[in-house]
Amino acid sequence: MSRHFKIVAIGGGPAGISLAIECIEMGISTKDILVLEKGSVPIDAIRKFYPEKKMTIANYKGLPTETHGHIPVFSDLTKAETLTYYDELIKKYNIQMEYNSEVSKVIKKSSSFEILVGHDIITADFVAIGIGILGRPNKPTYKIPNTLRQNILYDITSQKVEKMKVLVIGGGDTSSEYCQVLVEEKNQVTLAYRGEAFGRMMKSNSLAVERLQSTELLKVWLKCEIKEIQDQGGRPHVLFVDESKYQMDFFDKVIFSIGGTTPVNFLKTIGVEFSGDWPKVGPNGDTNVPNLYLIGDLVAGKTGGSIIYAYNSAFRSATAIVASLK
Numbered sequence: 001m002s003r004h005f006k007i008v009a010i011g012g013g014p015a016g017i018s019l020a021i022e023c024i025e026m027g028i029s030t031k032d033i034l035v036l037e038k039g040s041v042p043i044d045a046i047r048k049f050y051p052e053k054k055m056t057i058a059n060y061k062g063l064p065t066e067t068h069g070h071i072p073v074f075s076d077l078t079k080a081e082t083l084t085y086y087d088e089l090i091k092k093y094n095i096q097m098e099y100n101s102e103v104s105k106v107i108k109k110s111s112s113f114e115i116l117v118g119h120d121i122i123t124a125d126f127v128a129i130g131i132g133i134l135g136r137p138n139k140p141t142y143k144i145p146n147t148l149r150q151n152i153l154y155d156i157t158s159q160k161v162e163k164m165k166v167l168v169i170g171g172g173d174t175s176s177e178y179c180q181v182l183v184e185e186k187n188q189v190t191l192a193y194r195g196e197a198f199g200r201m202m203k204s205n206s207l208a209v210e211r212l213q214s215t216e217l218l219k220v221w222l223k224c225e226i227k228e229i230q231d232q233g234g235r236p237h238v239l240f241v242d243e244s245k246y247q248m249d250f251f252d253k254v255i256f257s258i259g260g261t262t263p264v265n266f267l268k269t270i271g272v273e274f275s276g277d278w279p280k281v282g283p284n285g286d287t288n289v290p291n292l293y294l295i296g297d298l299v300a301g302k303t304g305g306s307i308i309y310a311y312n313s314a315f316r317s318a319t320a321i322v323a324s325l326k
Contacts (some may be wrong), residue, residue, distance in 0.1 A: 012037025015130030015296025070317030
């Protein structure tokens, strides 16, 4: 027998948690709200992808820091403080969180949704999807040998990387932050980016790259395009498109930091309309599917969002949902 809720949030990150909080603050009972998280803990993407020394900052990328709902702006937090902060919010509001609950499909019925989680079916009047793109990192288009699986990474928390020769691929804030941590761990680090300059980085991260480069603790290769990665004796052997400028080289680890992707196929199977690579949404995160809302990264667009952005998008969607329920 399926369980029914008025509101189900898919994704136990800042967007899903804040949607639950806003709905509770607006008078919806906690027993009528469920947050589904595919990981074993809340804020799983931050736990997995953030280095221990990475700060959670309110004015990320200079985005507005004013919150519109009931959750106040937080001060800059360490990773450990961020996780404690959310654990306390979940406890304070008695949010119903179900972990290890990856949603395989959402089916729109005439007056409700069916949400498939493993062999279980959960029904809901309203669904808000707050899947972050951080948990779905982009992967290169060229093939990588399966034998190199332990040497090709998409984060620096799943393995200890210390005193190694490391290639970081990417041109955003995360790639800079990875390099800063890797240098501290006594690695020989090279940062490769296909662009001519690091135009997507916050100023602090761009200056950090320049400082490390000036002290020769970091090599920076711009306009650098990788053609292939081969397995040579268990080590990644990197081949470049411009062999005259960048000759093939060996590394102990190659770390990709090339952004994330929206769960396009998942959303399209529900019936969500797209404009190019991004779903079409209204001012409150509403989609063309009645009573289905998108929050957080999924409505931020290519410019990217922040935790404060997730709070505000959740507040707008929660306001619309509660108004419809009442």
